[in-house]
Structures are given as C-alpha cells and as structure tokens.
Amino acid sequence: MSFDVPDDLRYLESHEWVRVAGDTAEIGITAFAQDELGDVVFVELPEEGAELTAGEDFGVVESIKAVSDVYAPVSGTVTAVNDRLRDEPELLNEDPFGDGWMLEVEVADESETADLLSPDAYRDQIE
Amino acid sequence: MPQTSSSRRSGRWRNDTRRTAFGETPWDKPRPTSFTLDSGVSLRLVLLGETPWDKPRPTSFTLDTGVSRVKYDQARWTDDSDDLYEPLLSEKASKTVDIEDSPLPDDLTRDSLSLPDPAEPELARHYTRLSQMNYGVESGPFPLGSCTMKYNPSFTEDVAARADAAIHPDRPDSTVQGTLALCHRLQDYLGRIGGMDAVTLQPPAGAAGEFTGIQIAKAYHDHNDDERSEVVIPDSAHGTNFATAAMAGYEVVELPSGDDGRVDIEALEAAVGDDTAALMLTNPNTLGLFERDIEHIADIVHDAGGLLYYDGANLNALLGRARPGDMGFDVMHYNVHKTFATPHGGGGPGAGPVGVREELAQFLPNPHVRERGGNYEHYEPDHSIGKIHGFYGNWPVLLKTFAYIARLGDEGLRDASAKAVLNANYLAEQIEYEVPFGPFHHEFVASAGEQDAADAAKRMLDYGVHPPTTKWPEIVDEALMTEPTEGETKRSLDQLAAAFNAVAGDSDAELADAPSRPAAKRIDQATAARNPRLSWQALDDT
Numbered sequence: 001m002s003f004d005v006p007d008d009l010r011y012l013e014s015h016e017w018v019r020v021a022g023d024t025a026e027i028g029i030t031a032f033a034q035d036e037l038g039d040v041v042f043v044e045l046p047e048e049g050a051e052l053t054a055g056e057d058f059g060v061v062e063s064i065k066a067v068s069d070v071y072a073p074v075s076g077t078v079t080a081v082n083d084r085l086r087d088e089p090e091l092l093n094e095d096p097f098g099d100g101w102m103l104e105v106e107v108a109d110e111s112e113t114a115d116l117l118s119p120d121a122y123r124d125q126i127e
Numbered sequence: 128m129p130q131t132s133s134s135r136r137s138g139r140w141r142n143d144t145r146r147t148a149f150g151e152t153p154w155d156k157p158r159p160t161s162f163t164l165d166s167g168v169s170l171r172l173v174l175l176g177e178t179p180w181d182k183p184r185p186t187s188f189t190l191d192t193g194v195s196r197v198k199y200d201q202a203r204w205t206d207d208s209d210d211l212y213e214p215l216l217s218e219k220a221s222k223t224v225d226i227e228d229s230p231l232p233d234d235l236t237r238d239s240l241s242l243p244d245p246a247e248p249e250l251a252r253h254y255t256r257l258s259q260m261n262y263g264v265e266s267g268p269f270p271l272g273s274c275t276m277k278y279n280p281s282f283t284e285d286v287a288a289r290a291d292a293a294i295h296p297d298r299p300d301s302t303v304q305g306t307l308a309l310c311h312r313l314q315d316y317l318g319r320i321g322g323m324d325a326v327t328l329q330p331p332a333g334a335a336g337e338f339t340g341i342q343i344a345k346a347y348h349d350h351n352d353d354e355r356s357e358v359v360i361p362d363s364a365h366g367t368n369f370a371t372a373a374m375a376g377y378e379v380v381e382l383p384s385g386d387d388g389r390v391d392i393e394a395l396e397a398a399v400g401d402d403t404a405a406l407m408l409t410n411p412n413t414l415g416l417f418e419r420d421i422e423h424i425a426d427i428v429h430d431a432g433g434l435l436y437y438d439g440a441n442l443n444a445l446l447g448r449a450r451p452g453d454m455g456f457d458v459m460h461y462n463v464h465k466t467f468a469t470p471h472g473g474g475g476p477g478a479g480p481v482g483v484r485e486e487l488a489q490f491l492p493n494p495h496v497r498e499r500g501g502n503y504e505h506y507e508p509d510h511s512i513g514k515i516h517g518f519y520g521n522w523p524v525l526l527k528t529f530a531y532i533a534r535l536g537d538e539g540l541r542d543a544s545a546k547a548v549l550n551a552n553y554l555a556e557q558i559e560y561e562v563p564f565g566p567f568h569h570e571f572v573a574s575a576g577e578q579d580a581a582d583a584a585k586r587m588l589d590y591g592v593h594p595p596t597t598k599w600p601e602i603v604d605e606a607l608m609t610e611p612t613e614g615e616t617k618r619s620l621d622q623l624a625a626a627f628n629a630v631a632g633d634s635d636a637e638l639a640d641a642p643s644r645p646a647a648k649r650i651d652q653a654t655a656a657r658n659p660r661l662s663w664q665a666l667d668d669t
Contacts, residue, residue, distance in 0.1 A: 039653030064652040065598075089657060 003126060006097055008118040010073065010113055011122035012110055017097065018073035020113055025074055028101045029092065031060065032126045037063035041057040048061040048080045052105060054112050059102065061092065071104070073111045080104035132530060142420035216253055220245040230417065251573055260646035268619045269593040270554075272608030273365065273413055275465035276593075280294045281533065283468050283527035292526055296518035296632045307503030310496045313529045314480075320532075320540070321442070321459055322452020323482025328520040329492040335515065336460030337371040337438065338481025339492060342512045343458055344405045344434045345375055345482060346490040350510060353403035361390055363414065363600040367439055368407045377404055378463045381574065384602050388564040390424055399431045409438035410454065411445075413600050413608070415551065415567030425455025434458060439479075442466040443571035443613065444548060447541030451482075458483050468531040469524045478524040492516075510553075544569075546613035550620060553610050557624035561629045563603055570610035572603045573627075578638060580605035583630050585649065590626035 009017040015033035019026040035039065052058050057069035082101050085123040086093060091100040107113075117125070187323065189420070214319040222244035229236045245253060269276040269641050286292070314326040320392035326581070330336040341358065348355050358372035361382045365588035372379045380398050389412065399406065406428045410418045418424065423635040428435050437459035443466045445451075451459045461480045464471050483491065533541065547569035555562050560573035573595075575583045584594030584607070595609040607627075611620055630638075642649060 039656075041653055041656035063362075064656060090653070 003035065005030070005032075005119050005123045005126075006095065007120065010116035011119070012071055012073050012116065013125060014049045014071045015126075016054070016071055016073050017073045017114070018116065020051070020074075020110075022106065023107045025076065025107050025112065025113075026101050027068060027103045027105060030122075030126075031096050032111060033092050034064055034096045034100070037061060037092075038065045039063055040089045043089050043092065043102070045081050045085065046078055048078050048081055052076055052078065052103075054115075055093065072105075073116055074105065075108040076105035077108070078103050079106050146451035148214060172210060190253070193212045201648045216243045216245070217241070219243075219249060219253060235561045261646070262588075266591050267610065268623045270609045270611045270613055270623060271593065271597040272572065272610040273440060274471075274596060275462070275612060275613045276471070277465065277468060278467040278614040279470055279527070280531070283530045287523040287526045291530050292523070296522075298355070301502070304503055306519070306522075307496050307505070308528055308604055310525070311498055311503050313525060313532075314496065315531050316529070317461055317480055318482055320450070321437075321439070321444065321454075321461065321482045322450030322454075322486040324330040324452075325460060325488035325491060325495075326461075326480050326482045326526050327491045327495055327515075328478065328480045329494075329517075330460065330479040330481055331521050332477040332515045333440070333462040333464075333479040334367045335438075336462075336481050338374060339512070339515050340436055340481045340483075341371050341375040341377070341405065341407075342515075343481070343487055343490045344436065345377075346510060346512050347434065347487055348404055352489070355402055355433070358404055359395070359398050359400040359406045359428075359433075361408065362410070363388070363412055363602060364407060365410065365413070365438060368438060372405075372407065378402075388412070388416050388418065388602060389418055392420060392423065392427070395424060395427055399427055399433060401431065403428065403431050405434045405436045405458075407436040407438060407553045408456075409441050411441050411452070411568040411570075413441075413569040413570075414564045414572050414602070415441075415444070417568060440465060441590040442571060444544055446544035446547075447537060448544055452484065459494065461522065463528040467528045469527045476524055476660060478528065480520075480525075494518075538566040541622055543613045550613060550615055551609070553617070554609065554620050554624055557621065558627040560607060560627060569578040569612075570608065572600065573607040573609060574603050575605035575607055578635075579632075580603060580607055582638040582641060583607065586630045586633055586638050587626050588642035589644045590629050591621055591644075593644075594625045 002050045007009075009019050011017050015030045015036075017028055019032050030116045040061055040063045042060075044060040046052070046058055046061075050058070052072040052075055054072055058072045061068050061070055072091055078108065082091075082099075084099065085102065093108055094100065112114075148312065152304040169374045171344045195604075205640045216354050220243065223239050223241050225239050226237055233595050266276050291305075294306055300307060303587040310328055313328060318324060327339070355382050356378050357378040358375075359380045359382055360372060361384060363384050369379050369381075378406075380403075382398055383391060383394055385394070390408070395406075406424070408418065408421075408424070410421055412418060422585060425435050434457040435455055437454075437456035439451075439459050439461045442461065443450075446466065459482050461467075461478065463469050463478045471477065481491075490512050491508045493507040493511040493513055495505055495508050495511075532540070543575065551567060551569050551571055553570045555565075555567070555573070558573060560575060562571050562573045564572065580597040583605075584597045595607045597608070598606055600606060601607060615623075640649060
C-alpha cells in the first residue's frame with residue numbers, strides 16, 4: 001500500500017509534516033502515521049502562544065491502539081491551533097494533510113527546515 | 128473416541144457417528160442432538176437457539192403492556208430498527224424528584240433530578256442480568272497472560288469473613304496480639320518464600336508495592352549520599368515498572384531485549400553506570416522465559432552500585448523452587464493475587480507486600496510489626512520512608528494470603544508452581560498458533576501470525592472462553608500472551624485449546640465481525656472512545 005506524500009511538504013522521521021510559507025509553518029502528521037495509529041480518538045495540542053522546539057514533543061495523539069507523542073519539525077511560536085480536532089479527532093484519519101492540520105507556527109529559525117526530510121527521502125523511509 | 132463412564136451409565140447415543148461426551152468441547156466436533164436414557168426417556172440436547180422442549184425458541188415476541196408495545200427477548204429489548212439491546216436502568220424505571228432548597232449556589236444546583244426507581248425485584252433482576260452478561264473466572268478459563276487471573280478458592284473467603292478477623296484498627300497492640308502475631312507470621316512466610324530478610328504488608332496493591340520498593344531503594348541511596356537518577360527497565364517489562372520509576376522521580380532507561388527474548392547482557396552493561404539507582408526485572412520474564420544469567424545480571428548492577436528490584440508478577444512460576452533473594456535481588460514486591468489467592472484489586476482493595484534484604488529493612492514503611500519478648504507490636508523503622516497506607520494494610524486481603532499459604536504449606540506451594548508451568552506447556556502444545564520463544568514457564572506468548580491478535584481474541588469470546596492478553600509484548604508479532612494458571616484442569620485446558628484452534632482456522636471475515644455471540648457484540652471502539660457515554664441515563668442523540 002502506498003501512501004500520499006505531498007511534494008510541497010517537508011517531513012520528520014517520526015512522521016510529522018510541515019508546510020512552510022515564508023515565516024509561517026503548518027504542522028500535522030502524515031497519512032502513513034494515521035494509518036499506523038488506526039482510529040484516532042483524542043488529540044492534545046498546545047495553546048496558542050506556546051513555544052515549540054524543533055525535535056521535541058508538543059502534543060499527544062491517542063488512537064484505539066496507542067498513545068503517541070508528536071514532535072515539532074521546527075522551532076517557533078504557535079499562532080493557531082486546529083480546534084476542530086478537539087471534537088473531531090477523526091479528521092486526522094480522514095484528511096491528514098488538509099482538515100487534519102494541527103498547528104500553525106511562526107518559524108523562529110528558517111535554517112532548521114534544511115534538516116527535514118524531502119518528500120523522496122520520507123517516501124523511501126516508509127516504503 | 129472413548130466413551131465416558133457417565134455416558135455408558137446413563138444411556139446410549141442415538142447417533143454413533145456424532146457422539147461426543149459431556150464436558151468435551153462443543154466446537155471441534157458436532158454435538159449429538161439427542162440421546163436415550165436407560166429408563167427409555169429420550170432427551171434432546173440444547174443447541175444454540177433451541178429449547179430443551181424440542182422446538183425453536185421464539186427469538187422475540189411483542190407484548191402490549193397497556194402503555195406501550197415492547198418487543199421482548201429475555202431481558203433484552205428491541206429498538207425501532209429491531210436491533211436487540213440491553214435496556215438501561217433508566218428505561219426500566221425512573222422517577223423525577225424535586226430538589227428542595229439547597230445551600231449551594233444556584234448555578235450548581237438543579238430544580239429536579241431523575242433517579243432510577245425500580246422495585247426491589249426489578250433491581251435484583253437488573254444486576255443479576257448484568258452479572259450474567261459478564262464473564263469471570265467463575266464462568267470459565269481466563270488466560271490473561273501476565274495478569275494471572277486465578278480462581279480463588281472459597282476457603283480463603285471463609286477465613287476472611289470470620290467475625291474475629293474484624294477488629295477496630297485503633298485498638299491498642301496489647302489487645303490484638305493474635306492479629307499482630309498473624310501479621311508477623313505472614314511477614315516471615317513471605318520472607319522465606321522470596322528469600323528476603325524483612326517484609327512489609329503495608330502496600331495496598333502490586334503497583335503500590337512497586338512504588339514502595341523503589342522509594343526504599345531511593346531512601347537507601349539518599350542515606351548513603353549517593354545521588355542516582357536512573358532506573359533501568361527491560362522493554363518487555365510490565366507497564367507499571369515504567370510508571371513506578373517515573374513517579375518516584377527517576378529517568379527511565381529502556382533496555383532492549385536480546386534475540387532470545389531475555390536481557391541482553393551487552394546492552395545492560397552499556398546502560399548501567401554511576402547514575403543507575405536500580406534495575407527492575409521480573410523473572411521468569413513476560414515471555415515466560417527464565418533469565419538464566421540472573422547472577423551475572425545481579426553482579427553487573429551491584430558492581431555499579433545499583434540495586435536489583437524484583438517484580439513479583441511471575442513468582443507463581445517459582446514458588447518453592449527458586450527465590451529472588453537467592454538470585455541477588457535486593458527488593459521485591461509480591462502480587463498476592465497472582466502468587467497466592469486473593470481477588471484482583473482492580474482499583475479496590477488489594478495487597479502488594481514488599482520484601483527487602485537486611486540492609487534495607489530500616490527504610491520500610493511505618494508501621495511495621497515486630498516481636499519483642501514474646502509480644503507483638505507496631506513500630507516505626509529507624510529511617511522509614513513513612514506512611515504508604517496505614518494501620519494493618521489491607522487486612523482481609525492479607526488474611527486470605529495467609530490462609531492460602533498456611534493451607535497449602537511447602538508441598539502445596541511447590542505443587543502450585545509445578546502446575547502453573549505444566550498447564551502453560553500443555554496448553555501451548557495443544558494450540559496451532561506458533562509460540563516463538565521458549566522454553567517458557569507459567570506463561571507463553573503465541574503469535575496470531577497473519578491474523579490480527581485483537582480480532583482473534585474477540586473471536587475467542589464466540590467460542591465461550593476469555594481470550595489471552597493481546598499485542599504485547601511487542602517482541603512477538605500479533606502476540607497472544609497466555610497464562611492458564613495452576614488452577615485449571617486438563618479438561619478446561621482442552622476447552623481453551625479448542626477455542627484457540629477454532630479461531631486459528633477462521634476466516635478474516637469471521638474475525639472481522641467477532642464477537643457475535645456474547646451479550647455485547649463487536650464494539651465500535653473508536654466511537655466509544657470519541658463519544659463515551661458514562662451515564663445510567665439514556666442520552667439524546669445530538
């Protein structure tokens with residue numbers, strides 16, 4: 001089974017994606033990640049204004065199979081949180097790269113994105 | 128197939144090709160439909176959905192109660208879509224009561240409140256019905272690996288229920304010498320069983336015992352001005368070990384298992400150092416494997432200045448044969464519900480006594496029981512870690528433990544461990560699923576292979592037994608972690624094996640719909656977790 005790996009995103013080995021546009025970045029988990037987790041039942045995210053550090057966990061995704069930490073692809077300040085996930089955690093399963101987005105972040109250090117996986121590198125990892 | 132004596136005595140099977148004996152498993156071969164007694168009376172066996180009166184049972188019928196028409200099947204009801212369901216207590220009977228004046232602020236109070244209001248027989252039937260929908264160790268085998276769901280013999284309950292076992296916890300020591308003597312003897316028994324020098328009965332559960340044990344290890348290091356920050360735990364360890372270490376303020380260092388499923392000595396040497404406060408280990412481990420290098424493991428940890436902690440979860444495999452103290456363990460807890468015979472705590476009253484070697488006895492919780500000049504008394508150990516529980520610990524649970532040990536004696540306890548190991552090995556021989564790691568002791572981990580272990584487990588419910596623990600430890604793919612326990616007979620092990628094998632032969636489609644026979648059918652876990660309904664009242668769908 002092959003999973004969608006959009007070409008306009010960057011990835012972490014731990015299956016988070018980031019969509020960088022200028023100094024703003026959107027963060028979520030990949031289609032592969034949601035499939036591994038199974039039905040997501042609860043998502044815990046930081047509040048607006050929280051500081052993220054690249055490589056450190058910022059939230060928790062709970063599925064019927066497992067509870068997993070999610071890690072920040074970049075450092076920065078949270079400017080928006082996808083509140084829909086509170087009542088509709090299934091969005092992570094249904095549309096991980098769209099309606100299932102988690103956070104919007106003001107990127108602190110754009111050079112960090114250089115360390116992230118390219119779509120091809122991530123595709124290699126999950127295949 | 129041999130005829131059993133009961134069938135020879137009581138009659139002959141009408142249809143020889145389909146005969147089977149009572150007590151044999153119903154699912155590996157067809158049951159006889161009828162047989163004739165010597166007296167000439169012909170009986171028809173009950174098949175699913177049939178009555179003993181030779182005609183199919185009506186699945187449901189409609190009653191006009193005068194108020195409404197309800198379809199009725201046993202105690203189950205049907206809704207508009209004709210799905211059978213279990214009525215909530217609120218649907219059976221409820222009433223609304225007005226709330227009188229309340230001193231609480233208005234925004235915290237209600238004007239009226241709906242409460243269940245069944246007549247006493249209705250209430251009794253409601254709870255009996257719920258209990259019939261349940262499955263317990265008194266319904267059939269319950270092979271949850273690692274959890275050790277043992278049947279508890281009723282003599283332990285009889286002892287604990289004696290009126291003279293009930294004393295007020297505040298009575299002066301001088302007036303409860305018998306109770307204290309019993310505590311002291313239980314401390315001694317447990318110490319001898321585990322190879323420990325001193326035992327506290329205070330902790331109210333196995334996990335509380337772990338926490339107490341690690342607190343004692345911490346107190347020991349603090350006492351020696353030895354600052355240590357890490358607890359090393361194998362990846363196959365019980366989840367409580369990680370939680371205990373973290374709650375006690377330690378960093379958890381996870382130790383990968385070796386290829387043989389045991390502690391990887393090289394990985395251990397790399398993980399242990401000046402920061403190591405303790406290694407937490409269970410032996411035999413979660414795969415049922417004995418840690419053969421335990422003495423070497425103990426040396427590695429002790430040479431680094433750490434302590435060795437024994438998780439007593441699997442002590443029933445070793446009773447009367449090997450002792451953690453002799454292997455080099457410094458602290459251990461006893462899961463009295465697993466090793467002896469008390470009900471599982473399940474959040475209620477349990478007990479998790481902790482044993483330590485001599486040097487650590489001064490740190491035991493307060494109070495502890497000792498003998499002084501022929502009298503027994505409570506006292507506070509010199510450098511006690513303080514209160515863990517209080518008074519006598521969970522006394523009735525300890526009393527049941529004492530009763531079990533005293534009744535079985537040395538020989539009985541040795542027999543219990545032999546049967547625990549024999550039963551696990553016999554069952555593993557009978558089942559078709561692969562068991563990748565061995566030789567194992569009181570439990571084994573089979574692999575469901577291409578099947579999803581959780582679906583296989585759900586399907587086992589359809590075959591009338593409780594399934595094993597699933598999907599853990601992760602070292603085995605689609606793990607079915609199985610512990611039949613020492614109490615099961617060969618017949619019930621055969622029943623279990625037949626259920627395993629029936630599931631092993633089932634199709635993916637059959638697994639995907641399972642279970643279909645228990646009172647609660649396949650549950651939509653995702654919806655249940657996303658929209659939990661934890662009320663006795665029926666909620667409106669919104």
